[in-house]
Structures are given as C-alpha cells and as structure tokens.
Amino acid sequence: MNVIVKIAGSIVFVFLCSCSVQPGGKLKKEQWVLGGFERSKGINPIIEPDTSSVFYDPILKKEIRWEDNDTFNPAAVVKGDSVYVIYRAEDRTGKAIGHRTSRLGLAASADGIHFERQKTPVFYPASDEQQDNEWPGGTEDPRLSQTEDGRFVLFYTQWNRKVPRLGLAISTDLKHWTKYGPIFKKSKNRPTLVDEPHKSASIVTVMKGNRQVIAKINGKYWLYWGEHGVYGATSDNLIDWEPVTDKKGELIAFISPRDGYFDSSLTECGPPAVLTDKGIVLLYNGKNHAEKGDKRFNKNTYSAGQGLFDPRDPTSVLARMDVPFLRPMESFEKSGQYIDGTVFIEGLVFFKQKWFLYYGCADSKVAVGIYDPGDPSVMDPLP
Template identity: 60%
Template sequence: MRKNWTTIRVAALLLLSLNCFAQKTENRLPDWALGGFVRSEAIDPIISPNKNSRFLDPVSKKQVAWEANDTFNPGAAIKNGKIVVLYRAEDLYGIGIGFRTSRLGYAESADGIHYTRRPKPVLYPANDVAKKYEWPGGCEDPRVAVTANGTYVVFYTEWNRDVPRLGVAHSRDLIHWKKYGPIFRKAYNGKFFNIASKSASILTQVVNGKQIIIKTHGKYWLYWGEHHVYAATSTDLINWSPLVDANGELEELMSPREGYFDSDLTECGPPALMTDKGIILFYNGKNKGGAGRDTRFNANSYCAGQALFNRDDPSKNITRLDLPFLRPMKPFEKSGQYVNGTVFIEGMAYFKKKWYLYYGCADSRVAVAVYDPAHPAPPDPATDN
C-alpha cells in the first residue's frame, strides 16, 4: 500500500510540475536562439493591398487587379546591397483564402523598411510547364535563398485547387524566373508526387557576411511540411528526395505538442540557419481550436517558434522554444482575412549585420521585425498582462 501511495504522489507532483511549466509566462530565449525581434513601429505594415495595380493575366487574357485583396506571406533575399521581398498577392476574383488567384509581387528596399514595389508580379501562373499545377489557385507562400554563385532559389506552393505541391524556380535577378515544377515529381518513382506538400526551408549559413545556401554531407538539405516537419535532400536544387523511414514512409522530424502554441501545426518558415550551436529551424506554430490548445494564446492563432537541430545530423531535433518569440500583438496582426490572428514568418535576410524578419499579418499585410545582435531585445511576452 505504501508503494502505491508513493507512486500516486510522484505522479501527482510530476503532473503539477508539467502543468506549471506549460503555463509559464516569463519568456526568455536560450543562447542558441535568435532574437528578440523588434517591430518597425513607425511604418508597419510595410506592404498593404493596392487596388490600382493592373496586370494582363496570360491565362485568362484579362486585366486583373492582382494585388487588390491581400498582400502577405513574404520571402526575402539580398540583391545589389538591397533587400528584396517577394510577397504573395491575391486578386479580387474569388471568396476566401485559397479561392482567389495568388501571384508573387516584388518589393525592394535600401533600408529594409521602406519599399518600392514593381507594378506587375514576377512569378505567376502562365501558359507554361507549371500551368496544370498552378492554375487557377496560383503561386503561394514563397521562401527564397541564394547560392554562393548568385543563383536565387524560390520554393513556393503550386495550387491548382486540387493538390498543393511544392514547386521550385531559379533566377539570377529575382525578377525573371525559370520554373521547374513540383520538387518531388521524380523521387521514389513518383511516390510522393501527388501528396499535399507545402512550406520549404532550405539550409543556409552566413559565410563572409552573406547568407547562402549550403550543403551538408555533400547534399542540399530542406526542411518542409505543414502538419509535421519533414526533410528532403538534393544534388541539383531542382529534384528533391524526401527523407523516409524503414517502412518507406515520410519521416517525421518534429510534430505538434499538446498544450503548447504549436499544438495543431508545426509549419516550416524562412530558410533554416546553420550556427555554432546547431541548425535553427524557424517555424510557424498553429494553436488548436479546442481541447489540447495553449490557453495563453488565441484559438487557431499562428505564432512563431524556433527549433534546434543537430549540426552533424540535421534530422535530429534537439530542442525547441516552449513559448513563441513572436506572436500576434498589433491590431493588423490580430485582424484581417485570417480572423484568429497570425504572424506567419517566411522571409529572413541578413542585412548590415542585422536580421530582418518578414511575416504575413492575418493573411492580409506584410510586416517586418529586426534583431540586432549588438543590442538584443526580449522576445514577445507570453501574455498581454
């Protein structure tokens, strides 16, 4: 009997400690994480819809207001000493997220804050090899990085309103792109060609002051996935082979956690970063809407997290943040097309020794937050109180 009571007491204490841990409110970043990131209070959001932009759509043969409804979910890269943001823009023709046509717009900045936009999109559905994967839904949610020789690589969701697939395109100037179609088309005799795939974060590193795509163990490495975090490798930055387990199924490297901000989804964000401490994967955690959600955050909200993976074995997850480092706090982050609140991180650029993080706000706007390693700031607080 004494043994049973001891077991019960230990279990009760363990449950209490876990509950207290899960509900902590003080937010401090460990030494391996980047941040905190400070919002640009004076000008955010930096990109908003423009109803005056017109574009002759090559598929419908009509002039469309291509960025009139929403502008959000950006990628980012450095070109000629400036930051370029590629942002997702939805037109007016449809109702609801994913039921309009998305195209990628181009915005350029000398300071990372004030942007000049091109009047026409730079990546969009056309009468090309990718049309059957991209029309009528479009090109969504870009993540972009650059190789050491100056080739820009963008991963984006090709959405034909049937199956979302990760697509890839290359460019030398971020304006003119060569599409290569779905990245899993050839691997394992097409086994993963027709699965839903989204959100690709390629491995990068800062080398001589420039963030570039790198290889590990002789291959390029990609984290990807919306519900779970998966991985894939490539030798040519075009064709990718997903990491599989002993049964030939996708290997899950990281998954949602009950009671945390990422209780529903762990969706990959900007390019992953090789550091002295390990590989940092920046990701978007979605909170559940019901049982199992983190009660400190709004149901179904998206917050930003960081996870640490092993330098020598990129498939091995070491740890992750228990609290988001960025969460919906501003009015434009809490309200918009996505009513539950969103900071959706996709673009990050190393610029003038600072990190510029670009994110979508409630699926409606683009904002920026900056981390200055010389003057670190705290992450977002866990609660508003």
C-alpha cells in the same frame, strides 16, 4: 564527416529559457535562439494591398487587379546593397482564403524597411508546362534563398485547388524565372509524394562573411518542409529532391504538433534555416489548436517558434522553444482575412549587421521585425 558551422563573428544568439531539450540531446542552457525581433514603431505594415496595380493575365487574357485584396506571406533576400521581398498577392476573383488566384510581387528597399514595389507580378501562373499545377489557385507562399554563385532559388506552393505541391524556380535577377515544377516529381523513396498534399520549404543556409547562402550538409543540399510536421529532404542539384523516409517508405517527422502548446495544430516551416555554431536553427510557424492548444493564446492563432537541429545529423532535434518568440500582438496582425490572428514568417535576411524577419499579418499585409545582435530586443511577452 566534416561540417562547417562557423558564422560571422558579429552574429550573436540570445537564449530564451523556456525551451525543451529533446530526449538524447546534450544541449543545456546555451545560447542558440535567434532574436528577439523588434517591430519598429510607425513602420508596419510595410506592404499593403494596392488597388491601382493592373496586370494582363496571360491565361484569362484580360487585365486583373492582381494585388487589391491581400498582400502577405513574404520571402526575402539581399542583392547588392538592397533587400528584395517577394510577397504573395491575391486578387478578388474568389470569396475566401485559397479560393482566389495568388501571384508573387517584388519590392526593393535600401534600408530593409521602406519598399518600392513593381506594378506587375514577377511570378505567376501562365500558359506553360506548370499551368495544370498552378491554375486557378496560383503561386503561393514563397521562400527565397541564394546560392554562393549568385543564383536565386524560389520554393513556392503550386495550388491548382486540387493538390498543393512544392514547386521550385531559379533566377539570376529576381525578375525572370525558370520553373522546374514539383520538387518531388522524380522521388524514388516515395514516388507517390508528388501527388500528395505538401508545402512550406525551408532550405538550410549558412553565413559566409556577411552573405547568407545555401549550405550543404554531408555533401548534399538539405531542406526542411511540411505543415503537419517538420520533415526533411536532400538534393544533389537543388531541383530534384528526395524526402527522408524510413525503410517502409513512410515520411519521418522530426518535429510534430504538441498538445498544450502554441504549435498544437500545425508546425509549418518558415524562412530558410540557418546553420550556426550551435546547430541548425529552424524558424517555424505554429498554429494553436482550438481545443488541445495552449489556453493562453487565442484559438487557431499562428505564432512563431524555433527548433535546433544537430548539424551532423539534421534529423536530430537538440532543442525546441516551448513558447513563441513572435505572436500576434498588433492590430494589423489580428485583423484581416484570417480573423484569429497571424504572424506567418517566411523571409529572413542578414542586412547591415542586423537580422530582418519578414512575415504575413492575418493573411492580409506584410510586416518586419528587426533583431540587432548588438542591442537585442526581448521576445514577445506571454499573454
């Protein structure tokens, strides 16, 4: 099997010593971890709720202040000479997380830091064939990537307040989208998965020159997904996906929560994974279990970790960080509608020779961390 794993020569990976080599893995103390990411002083948060944004909702048939409660969990992509962020926004129709309606807004930046936002959402529940999957909870938690021929691929959670499902949409301009519905609707390996709760998709990408584009592994598109474990799926057309299962049709978790660690409750996939010369680097969100977690971190807090997978066998874990590289430290990361503290990573782009990581803060705002391969910052310190 031939796999292209070369990347642009300017990209450097900094090794963090606190990581585990998985059983059977051959990786020793080599450089593979992406980061550290620095929070620029006085910049964050870069996107906050806006009470002035008004949108005519096609289902409710009335004007809604669609982003006046919370703006968080952003995806990102580079288009031309700008960074575009698609972020989740909640209105005030409910009183708790998951009980409001979510829509997706669009913001653009020439420097990756200062953004101009559209006043109306670019992606939302409508009177279409996906309404039963997306209403009334909405469209949540986007992940965004780009094909080599310039199409933008959006994975997101369809939330009808019954079953969360991974949906997919494709656009050529980031403003007009074609919805393709649940990604597992045609699954033969596990036909029931489409009606089982599932979310959080991280498609594998690769650097080609200075462009981060969707990659193929063994001739197929490859996706990591899941929150209670990291699972996998493959596709021939980007639209219809087959989960990786065993002979009995059971899902196979490559990474699972670990007692005593920052990811003891959840291991939820983050932004698009990156195929490098060391392997496939997956950035993910770890939730600390209230009783069985790492006592150094707050109960139920979300922090960010990384795992390394074999590019010849994407189900095989080569290494995994034992401590987070990014954790709630700033006030805006520890105060919001999620009071236990959250950095929730969903957007990663290579822009102007640096990596920009976009993340949600306490389910309320959006921030960015920047990794300069030529002058890397340190990882977030332990408490």
